[in-house]
Amino acid sequence: MKRARSLIRLLGKIEGLPVAVVFVILIIAFIITAPDVFLKWRIYMSFLQTVAPPLILGLGLTLVITAGEIDLSFPATVAFAGYVFTWSFRTFGDNMDPTLAALIGLGLALIAGGFVGYINGLLVARIGVPAIMATLAAQFFWYGVTVLLAGGLQAALKTIEDNRVHSVLTGRIYGIIPDPARGRIGIPTQALWALGLAVVLWIILNRHKFGEAVMFIGDNPNVARVMGVNVETTKIQLFTLMGVIAAFAGVILTLEMRVFYPTQGQGMLLPVMAAVFIGGTSMAGGVGSIVGTFFGSYIIGSLEAGVVATGISGFWVQLVQGAVMGGSVVLNTILGRGDIAVLSDRVRQWGIPMRAASREAPSSDLGT
């Protein structure tokens, strides 16, 4: 009994564990209901590819929400940065080494994203416009700018596939995953970049003084100020960082598609926010979980494909998504942002929501 309790106490210290458990349960449910799809590598490689851009966005947004702020403008930044990259590559690509042209495009796209974020930061921190309004305006504005610049047209990047920047950012690593039946299956490199970004941002949030400033600002900006944190500067840096991260996601998206769409990123606002909240980051600010966002993004990203693969009607997708999101958020709330240690004395109550959440995915297919 005592052993079990201390084990739970130990588990409670592991960040993001409840979300990770939900994710594993979800995958197990999919394996049971659609074994021919979920016992093969291909679907997982497809997740790694499709989840990378929203995951990258979610990681950045986690920091913003931890600071008690919000950024609604990242879909526009994804489009704007995609445009800047495409324009640069097509403009410089003919006259210089294509790899260099793509690198310049990447650099300019990140700068453009940083600029969008910097303006957001100025509006929020210096002028005092609430972030929800400032970034909503920015969303309309920069999406409008992108549509204008692109003339509303998509633009293909024909030669990008042979480009080294393409293979480094969105290529495939072969030879690790065996799949003799269907030919070669490679690991999408963007998944590794997203993982790397998660590690870096975890360290920044939890081990760097910038991250500590972010947490204290989200907790209580007055405390942060009287304790010597430069609240305004930190917020500007934070929004700028979010802009750069969103631009990176935009370039990844364009590279993977090999086409720039003016509308790219526009459907991502709600799923990305859902992933962050599923992960246990508090809307109230002060605490944020990078690990939670990581698994939250994979939960959101695998739901649609997973539900469709189980063979039930596509009409069920949204319902199941909503149920899993709701269940995860309830679970997080009950566990007090995943801090099981606090509730180690209430193990039994704790078990109930866990089981409830696990039953959600299969229950949908019982219904058909």
Place this chain on the structure above:
Amino acid sequence: MAEESAPCALQMVNIEKYFGLVHALSNINMEVGRNEIVGLIGDNGAGKSTMVKILTGVHRPTSGELYVAGRKVDLDRYNVKTAHSYGIETVYQDKSLGEKQTLWRNFFVGRQITNRLGFIKVGEEKRIAREIMLNTIGFRGRGITVDSTVSKLSGGERQGVAIGRAMHFEAELIVLDEPTVALSLKEVHKVLNFVHKIKEAGKACIYISHALHDVYEVADRFIVLDRGEIVASIEKGNTTLKELDTFLLEYAHGLKDKRES
């Protein structure tokens, strides 16, 4: 250090503060001795917190001069960090600690122990935080560790942490702005004990409280603030608690005009 060379921990000269049209402080002249406990009293909105925020670098005064340990402060460059480096620490009623953050983070926020790239040396911060908790604050048992979040602490414990932090950073002047609001009697007693410790340690303190009884117990001198002006500075030896109370009541009822007592 020679006591004579710097007789005052702090001195304010002709300090004025406007918030837009609100004249929050007018012509403030006051000083705090190197080992003096000053009780700052006055009605709500009198300007006590504004005064504190000016001397701790949170607000910039509209005009006037500030001296810390005899040195004139460059007010254009004065902020919380420089105030910290001059040994001025503040404990607020509710604005001193980040509630959702761990104790060790609260001890060091704003002046973390980091490497050159700004990464926090967590092990070292935790070790020192543990020492402060044991030696300065005297937290024992109760299942509270440096990894506990502030939200798990009682009001008294929170003020203990904030005061312990101030003492650890070798403050020369500790400002307590209504530290006992919402505390139980026993916890108030603890806070007052801390103030006594500040006196014993040879440091200075500005103590703000509505509870006149508490101020009277700890302070050496009382400064009375009324609508942004200092209306009295009374040595404890020259007054009794009852006299002080009557004096303040007269102000509260507007019976008294503004004049030096």
